[in-house]
Amino acid sequence: MTVVDPVVPADQPAVADALRASRGAGVDTAFRLLALAAGLTVLVILGLITFSTTRSAWPAFVHHGASYFFSTDWRPSQGHFGILAFVYGTAVISFIGVLLAVPTSIGIALFATEVAPRRLRRTITLVMDLLASVPSVVFGLVGFYVLKPPMQTLFRWIGNTVKDIPVLHQLFGQNSAGISLLTAGIVLAIMITPIVTSVSREVFDTVPRNDKEGALALGATRFEMITGVVLPHSLGGLTGAVMLGLGRAMGETIAVTLLIGGVAPRITANLLGPSDAMPSAIARNLSEASGDFRAALIGLGVTLFVITMAVNVGSRRLVDVLDRRLKGAA
Amino acid sequence: MTATTVPGPAPADPSAGSSVSDRLTVPSDVRISTIKGARFVRNRVATVAMILAFLVAVVPLVFVIGNVVTKGAPVMSGSFLTRDIPTTASATELKSDCKARIKYDPTAKCDPKAAAPAAPKPGMGPAVVGTLITTAVSALLAIPLGIFAAIYLNEYGKRRRLARFIRFMTDVMTGVPSIVMGIFIYTLWVLQFGFGRSALAASLALACLMLPIVVRSSEEMLRLVPNALREGSAALGSRTWKTSLRVVLPTALPGLVSGSMLAVARAAGETAPVLFTIGAASTVRQASTVTGQSTTLSFQIYNLITNGGKLSPQMAWGAALTLIVLVLILTTIARTVSARFTMR
Numbered sequence A: 001m002t003v004v005d006p007v008v009p010a011d012q013p014a015v016a017d018a019l020r021a022s023r024g025a026g027v028d029t030a031f032r033l034l035a036l037a038a039g040l041t042v043l044v045i046l047g048l049i050t051f052s053t054t055r056s057a058w059p060a061f062v063h064h065g066a067s068y069f070f071s072t073d074w075r076p077s078q079g080h081f082g083i084l085a086f087v088y089g090t091a092v093i094s095f096i097g098v099l100l101a102v103p104t105s106i107g108i109a110l111f112a113t114e115v116a117p118r119r120l121r122r123t124i125t126l127v128m129d130l131l132a133s134v135p136s137v138v139f140g141l142v143g144f145y146v147l148k149p150p151m152q153t154l155f156r157w158i159g160n161t162v163k164d165i166p167v168l169h170q171l172f173g174q175n176s177a178g179i180s181l182l183t184a185g186i187v188l189a190i191m192i193t194p195i196v197t198s199v200s201r202e203v204f205d206t207v208p209r210n211d212k213e214g215a216l217a218l219g220a221t222r223f224e225m226i227t228g229v230v231l232p233h234s235l236g237g238l239t240g241a242v243m244l245g246l247g248r249a250m251g252e253t254i255a256v257t258l259l260i261g262g263v264a265p266r267i268t269a270n271l272l273g274p275s276d277a278m279p280s281a282i283a284r285n286l287s288e289a290s291g292d293f294r295a296a297l298i299g300l301g302v303t304l305f306v307i308t309m310a311v312n313v314g315s316r317r318l319v320d321v322l323d324r325r326l327k328g329a330a
Numbered sequence B: 001m002t003a004t005t006v007p008g009p010a011p012a013d014p015s016a017g018s019s020v021s022d023r024l025t026v027p028s029d030v031r032i033s034t035i036k037g038a039r040f041v042r043n044r045v046a047t048v049a050m051i052l053a054f055l056v057a058v059v060p061l062v063f064v065i066g067n068v069v070t071k072g073a074p075v076m077s078g079s080f081l082t083r084d085i086p087t088t089a090s091a092t093e094l095k096s097d098c099k100a101r102i103k104y105d106p107t108a109k110c111d112p113k114a115a116a117p118a119a120p121k122p123g124m125g126p127a128v129v130g131t132l133i134t135t136a137v138s139a140l141l142a143i144p145l146g147i148f149a150a151i152y153l154n155e156y157g158k159r160r161r162l163a164r165f166i167r168f169m170t171d172v173m174t175g176v177p178s179i180v181m182g183i184f185i186y187t188l189w190v191l192q193f194g195f196g197r198s199a200l201a202a203s204l205a206l207a208c209l210m211l212p213i214v215v216r217s218s219e220e221m222l223r224l225v226p227n228a229l230r231e232g233s234a235a236l237g238s239r240t241w242k243t244s245l246r247v248v249l250p251t252a253l254p255g256l257v258s259g260s261m262l263a264v265a266r267a268a269g270e271t272a273p274v275l276f277t278i279g280a281a282s283t284v285r286q287a288s289t290v291t292g293q294s295t296t297l298s299f300q301i302y303n304l305i306t307n308g309g310k311l312s313p314q315m316a317w318g319a320a321l322t323l324i325v326l327v328l329i330l331t332t333i334a335r336t337v338s339a340r341f342t343m344r
Helices: A013-023 A025-064 A066-070 A084-115 A118-133 A136-161 A181-205 A209-217 A222-251 A254-259 A278-285 A291-329 B014-023 B032-072 B078-082 B088-104 B112-118 B125-157 B161-174 B178-192 B199-224 B227-235 B240-269 B297-306 B312-343
Strands: none
Touching: A025 A066, A025 A291, A025 B125, A025 B161, A025 B178, A025 B199, A025 B240, A066 A291, A084 A118, A084 A181, A084 A222, A084 A278, A084 A291, A084 B032, A118 A181, A118 B032, A118 B240, A118 B312, A136 A181, A136 A254, A136 B032, A136 B240, A136 B297, A136 B312, A181 A222, A181 A254, A181 B032, A209 A222, A222 A278, A222 A291, A222 B032, A222 B178, A254 A278, A254 B297, A278 A291, A278 B178, A291 B161, A291 B178, B032 B312, B078 B125, B125 B161, B125 B199, B125 B240, B125 B297, B125 B312, B161 B199, B178 B199, B199 B240, B227 B240, B240 B312, B297 B312
């Protein structure tokens, strides 16, 4: 092979292009600024979200002060706005959602990374992608028209069965209408399973192959390999996945709105009774609200925003820290 | 989601390991064999539990899609997709009008029972048009912006402090509830600026939702472009902007398309950001607008369930089937394009 002549004739199109480009330093600056501006848009939007929503909610925060956050008295017609029961409703359904979704998701992720043959792995990804792509309102629709009647029968049966058992009869009250905290929680579990599964899979994929093979070589069964190597190694990442799912669950709106019942919420242990959550109260009322009521609803949105931000920042931090540690180890 | 499932190094194939241990025959009089039995059972139970977990996730998917298809299909037709939405008012109006006529003129040839059901026929035309318009406008807003932001992050910012901060905040923004985006545009655009509700306002809310998804997936795709290409272009004297536009973007194009399509699919199905921002429309003519009020399929489904009338369930199922098909088309495009991309 001959040495390439370093002097390339300038009449070759690519080189001519390149020479013209080298003269266009101003273009590069302009392009860089444009790209930077696009990047900064994200920050601007987040800033505007915080500013604009807080500004609209300000009257509610100022007028009602601490009682806005710590009172459970929500009677818009009388001018009583206490959001605590909504926060409670959101907390309960998200907790149920996470409680049901996490073991399932971890099971699926382990199945996909450690057990399933290659071909089936693609099917699992497909199923999860499909589940993730079903719009929230469709879950709400199916829940409302198809699941509500059998749920009502089932919940009433549960309520009647446990009515004399001390703790259970407080958790599962009688005469359920089928739409309740538990119904909303179950649907949330289905909706957050794909995201928790996909993050868990990524976490499990970072477990060093040597460690896993080492465990197997020492005679561990696959289950022992999972509990002894994969899970301890993934604990931090899984916590991140769980919190990500929690953030999603808290913000889910439409399916919950249709399935939680939508009555003025009380802080109650009864999972089979209708209640309400932060996002669904907003969805149901904001369109027609005005004045104080509107400010109070937007305040509910601000509270939701702050809580989900906190959960998300926490989960990202956790995943980041873990990432760095893993890269350090490798 | 597919953006995150780029095939990495294959994990150890565990089935090989277990089949080897299965084939090992341990003499039955050795004590260890009974321990192995218990461990073996535990292993089997765990495996079955994992398979069950997967089936538990398949059941709701099949249930939801099965219900939507079987209940939506009978309503589905070309005219359902193009006809105006029958207003509940028009049906009752017709009935009461007929009653009024009989009241004053008992000989009037008008049967209230016969007239009422004949009038409204299910239609979702405005919602189909509105969904397509709002989704397209939000894509036009969010995709170029998102790709430019990704170019900043991957080609200019890299590991600088500002870029790292933007990357972090983008991740955080992905987790902002969709209803908060709706409230945001409602307070800023509708209340503060006084522009009123419109398809454009809804598109803005959807664009806010899409932006972080597009930025992150695009950045992942730009990162996959080999550095040798950038260096080659730089060696020929191109500046970063030219390298980005002529070399990096074309190479990453399929990945960018696929990531953007997934974001578009997500936006097309969203209801919460649209609720307070889009207003209302019941005819195709009204909905054929960007700056005026409109409606979407998801909004209509929600509306039909909460303010149910006689026709509501079948129309809601029809709309749901339309929406799912639309979302699936977008997702399939994304998956096909990304499959081509990873194969190369």
